[in-house]
Amino acid sequence: xxxxxxxxxxxxxxRRDLTLFFRHRSDIINPLLFFIIVVTLVPLGVGPxxxxxxxxxxxVVWVAALLAAMLSLEGIFxxxxxxxxxxxxxxxxQPLALLVLAKVFAHWLVxxxxxxxxxxxxxxxxxxxxxxxxxxxxxxxxxxxxxxxIGAIGVALTVGVQRGGVLLSLLVLPLYIPVLIFGASAVxxxxxxxxxxxxxxxxxxxxxxxxxxxxxxxxxxxRISLS
Amino acid sequence: xxxxxxxxxxxxxxIRIAAxxxxxxxxxxxxxxxxxxxxxxxxxxxxxxxxxxxxxxxxAALARRAPRLEARxxxxxxNDRVLFHDLDAALEPGQxxxxxxxxxxxxxxxxxxxxxxxxxxxxxVYWGDAPLPEVRAxxxxxxxxxxxxxxxxxxxxxxxxxxxxxALAGGTPDRVPGDALAHLGxxxxxxxxxxxxxxxQRRRVAxxxxxxxxxPLWILDEPLTALDRSGVxxxxxxxxxxxxxxxxxxxxxxxxxRLEGCVLGRLRLGG
Amino acid sequence: xxxxxRGEVAIPTSITRRLWAFFHRLAxxxxxxxxxxxxxxxxxxxxxxxxAAGLYGGLWFAPADYQQGDAYRIIFIHxxxxxxxxxxxxxxxxxxxxxxxWRIKIADVVAKTCAPxxxxxxxxxxCTGSLWGKPMWGTYWVWDARLTSELILLFLYLxxxxxxxxxxxxxxxxxxxxxxxxxxxxxxxIIHYSVDWWHTLHQGPTxxxxxxxxxxxxxxxxxxxxxxxxxLFFFTMLLVRxxxxxxxxxxxxxxxxxxxxxx
Numbered sequence: 227x228x229x230x231x232x233x234x235x236x237x238x239x240x241r242r243d244l245t246l247f248f249r250h251r252s253d254i255i256n257p258l259l260f261f262i263i264v265v266t267l268v269p270l271g272v273g274p275x276x277x278x279x280x281x282x283x284x285x286v287v288w289v290a291a292l293l294a295a296m297l298s299l300e301g302i303f304x305x306x307x308x309x310x311x312x313x314x315x316x317x318x319x320q321p322l323a324l325l326v327l328a329k330v331f332a333h334w335l336v337x338x339x340x341x342x343x344x345x346x347x348x349x350x351x352x353x354x355x356x357x358x359x360x361x362x363x364x365x366x367x368x369x370x371x372x373x374x375x376i377g378a379i380g381v382a383l384t385v386g387v388q389r390g391g392v393l394l395s396l397l398v399l400p401l402y403i404p405v406l407i408f409g410a411s412a413v414x415x416x417x418x419x420x421x422x423x424x425x426x427x428x429x430x431x432x433x434x435x436x437x438x439x440x441x442x443x444x445x446x447x448x449r450i451s452l453s
Numbered sequence: 454x455x456x457x458x459x460x461x462x463x464x465x466x467x468i469r470i471a472a473x474x475x476x477x478x479x480x481x482x483x484x485x486x487x488x489x490x491x492x493x494x495x496x497x498x499x500x501x502x503x504x505x506x507x508x509x510x511x512x513a514a515l516a517r518r519a520p521r522l523e524a525r526x527x528x529x530x531x532n533d534r535v536l537f538h539d540l541d542a543a544l545e546p547g548q549x550x551x552x553x554x555x556x557x558x559x560x561x562x563x564x565x566x567x568x569x570x571x572x573x574x575x576x577x578v579y580w581g582d583a584p585l586p587e588v589r590a591x592x593x594x595x596x597x598x599x600x601x602x603x604x605x606x607x608x609x610x611x612x613x614x615x616x617x618x619x620a621l622a623g624g625t626p627d628r629v630p631g632d633a634l635a636h637l638g639x640x641x642x643x644x645x646x647x648x649x650x651x652x653x654q655r656r657r658v659a660x661x662x663x664x665x666x667x668x669p670l671w672i673l674d675e676p677l678t679a680l681d682r683s684g685v686x687x688x689x690x691x692x693x694x695x696x697x698x699x700x701x702x703x704x705x706x707x708x709x710x711r712l713e714g715c716v717l718g719r720l721r722l723g724g
Numbered sequence: 725x726x727x728x729x730r731g732e733v734a735i736p737t738s739i740t741r742r743l744w745a746f747f748h749r750l751a752x753x754x755x756x757x758x759x760x761x762x763x764x765x766x767x768x769x770x771x772x773x774x775x776a777a778g779l780y781g782g783l784w785f786a787p788a789d790y791q792q793g794d795a796y797r798i799i800f801i802h803x804x805x806x807x808x809x810x811x812x813x814x815x816x817x818x819x820x821x822x823x824x825x826w827r828i829k830i831a832d833v834v835a836k837t838c839a840p841x842x843x844x845x846x847x848x849x850x851c852t853g854s855l856w857g858k859p860m861w862g863t864y865w866v867w868d869a870r871l872t873s874e875l876i877l878l879f880l881y882l883x884x885x886x887x888x889x890x891x892x893x894x895x896x897x898x899x900x901x902x903x904x905x906x907x908x909x910x911x912x913x914i915i916h917y918s919v920d921w922w923h924t925l926h927q928g929p930t931x932x933x934x935x936x937x938x939x940x941x942x943x944x945x946x947x948x949x950x951x952x953x954x955x956l957f958f959f960t961m962l963l964v965r966x967x968x969x970x971x972x973x974x975x976x977x978x979x980x981x982x983x984x985x986x987x
Contacts, residue, residue, distance in 0.1 A: 242609070245609065309606065313568075313598070313602070317568055319593040320621065383904055384890070390890070400879040400915070407919065411922065411925055450900050453570060453572055453896055532892060532893060532894075533975070533976065572895070
């Protein structure tokens with residue numbers, strides 16, 4: 227029960243954020259609905275031909291996942307900033323980057339993981355071949371945490387700005403491009419029966435890089451935004 | 454005065470004073486760290502085992518030498534307007550410092566600078582003899598801050614709020630959350646979400662954090678806002694007890710606050 | 725006016741002493757303003773001369789390309805602009821880093837001033853690229869790897885400018901946008917290689933390589949002259965804009981009032 231140093235504090239942050247998300251379920255569900263609706267719009271826009279949709283499926287699922295992840299980003303820090311909890315995090319004796327990592331992980335569990343689960347369903351609705359499903363799941367599993375991690379820096383930078391939502395997308399979307407490229411091309415390769423190890427390995431490398439650097443960047447950005 | 458008695462007991466800041474054969478040891482026992490002897494006074498056997506520190510005021514003074522908080526030549530600029538400049542202030546253990554001034558004179562900015570949340574335009578904050586950025590971790594182990602935005606989560610209950618705060622603060626807790634809430638007059642509200650509480654009750658939850666952790670330095674920004682008369686009395690009591698046991702309090706308030714028996718300093722901003 | 729700030733380290737002895745003293749003085753807004761004022765005319769005239777020489781060399785002296793005719797001559801604008809757009813971003817991030825770590829105001833000013841100039845270079849690159857694309861590819865835009873990377877670089881610049889202008893407090897704005905520039909600088913190589921990789925995956929090798937090693941000396945010399953001219957142009961613009969910015973930021977200080985009233 228009592229605080230047990232940095233890891234205990236990070237665990238407490240994780241537990242608290244998960245509790246908060248579950249008491250505010252709409253924050254989790256709305257981006258998921260958005261994800262589903264965007265994918266549904268595509269056949270309505272380009273026509274229901276199986277051949278067209280099959281080619282587009284990897285890109286569409288990944289772009290929709292990108293946008294859905296971005297929509298939910300503000301939840302990482304916004305409410306904590308508004309009620310002053312963020313100040314308490316910053317002036318706690320625990321390493322801020324670790325607390326940020328715990329918050330990002332909590333956010334990914336409720337916003338990124340559902341995308342991973344929903345991905346194959348939406349892929350199937352766009353006639354993505356079965357043999358690409360495993361790669362789709364794996365690429366989303368490796369890619370969505372990167373989206374949350376990079377996004378955390380963006381939110382941390384814009385959290386002090388009134389109506390920072392559009393600004394956030396302007397900052398974050400260009401940085402998401404490598405994830406989109408490697409994620410979508412892994413799925414395309416799998417659909418075409420080509421080897422997928424290359425793009426997946428690159429996604430893994432990006433994830434390792436983001437895990438190491440992004441919490442530090444987000445922590446620095448938070449200190450700046452609070453000042 | 455008079456809380457420090459040579460013996461095995463540790464006071465609330467983790468300071469233990471023990472008489473030994475040739476003098477007095479002042480030992481610093483912080484949770485999770487090895488106790489370290491801070492000071493050894495050789496008194497050539499003049500201190501009897503049962504002597505209280507009251508009888509030897511110099512020891513009491515030394516024992517209370519928690520680091521002092523000092524602001525040197527601070528300047529604060531907001532949107533090209535200089536709120537204050539060349540501001541010097543010091544807060545010693547056992548003191549209460551009340552920051553006064555009209556709205557917009559930089560009281561909150563000053564407190565945020567002292568917390569290390571904002572950067573001063575010029576000048577430096579010192580904790581002990583070291584500039585704040587160099588001793589950030591130690592400073593945050595000593596600081597409790599209740600800000601204007603009080604950091605109470607509306608979706609969580611008061612108990613959950615305090616538990617989270619305790620885990621965040623680390624170390625061993627001073628009191629269990631239930632006791633702290635009871636002290637602030639919140640019995641019966643432990644398990645309702647904070648957003649259903651009134652503003653004054655939420656502020657009480659925020660102030661209950663002060664009792665959860667052993668922090669020598671309290672920085673309180675308008676802690677009396679939205680509190681009723683009994684709430685004000687409780688907070689006054691908290692501050693008095695804290696100062697008497699060697700703590701430091703920095704406070705801003707627009708309301709009258711009665712702190713009899715405290716070493717009360719005033720810092721006036723904005724003319 | 726200001727006392728020594730934290731981070732302005734004690735001046736080391738011996739050789740580096742003079743250099744340190746110079747940087748120390750450069751960090752003072754007034755000294756920077758005056759020094760920049762003296763440098764601007766030199767840089768300006770240097771730009772004009774180099775630009776004239778480079779344009780003469782590029783438009784008249786260099787022979788027409790056997791494949792592309794005269795259309796290729798746009799590279800004398802396009803390639804230096806592309807190089808500058810990247811150079812300016814790195815410089816901006818470097819200045820941002822210095823401002824973040826040592827809290828030197830002039831570094832913040834330089835970083836902020838770099839952004840619109842760099843964005844203009846990126847925009848110029850895209851415009852000239854698409855103009856060149858019309859006779860070469862038959863359309864104004866193709867998803868060529870270089871052009872796509874350049875477009876993303878422009879987005880990064882615009883994001884930086886948007887963040888810098890959205891935050892009200894100048895110092896917070898400078899520090900926040902510096903963090904963004906550093907994140908961008910880490911990402912630029914990743915973005916660049918991912919786009920290259922994406923391009924080879926989808927379209928095969930690039931149709932035409934600009935500024936490859938096979939370029940003839942008649943073309944290379946004007947290209948280098950133009951690159952140098954663009955660099956001088958950039959520094960001229962940087963100093964002119966930075967001077968204005970310094971005046972605005974220091975508007976309350978005595979020396980600015982003196983300077984303004986004496987003119």
